[in-house]
Amino acid sequence: RKEVEQDPGPFNVPEGATVAFNCTYSNSASQSFFWYRQDCRKEPKLLMSVYSSGNEDGRFTAQLNRASQYISLLIRDSKLSDSATYLCVVNKGGGADGLTFGKGTHLIIQP
């Protein structure tokens, strides 16, 4: 089983719709969780951290379920500029292991 698993998509979604991505992680010792966004042929950029209590940043909401080892990202009122690959990321802690990335979910917002 891969450490971080995501549906690669692509998700084709009309502009203005709500879209949700999920990911699961295998290491129960994982301590911190993130969503990164990566545009085509660009570097990954931090979108938001994910907290157990759930957190929101504008149109984006992230949720973490430690018991099920499941992370989600919800995008409301999607914009054309949201088209990108969304990478689910976990950190086992301690720094030396670095971040573990999923393969990413490719999102295409259609006008």
Added chain:
Amino acid sequence: DTGVSQDPRHKITKRGQNVTFRCDPISEHNRLYWYRQTLGQGPEFLTYFQNEAQLEKSRLLSDRFSAERPKGSFSTLEIQRTEQGDSAMYLCASSQSRFGYTFGSGTRLTVV
């Protein structure tokens, strides 16, 4: 520009040649990471430095790969005797803590 800088942006090399990539992290960041990303995959962790100490290198892909950070500032990643399978994007990231990674734009390597 105070971001993470990587050089070169693109490198085309013949199989069997050695290549070296450079990363200049954000100046106040003491942690530096190297990742490799192939098409359709997420970045894959390679190695980690805290200041000049390489604290994790077991994930380097083979003994052809090595990294240095001699003065705790910039870092280099070297691949010896390149193979076609080494073609990928090599990303460097820096951070001040175990959060808040900032990635550079990467070096895209093509081995022909």
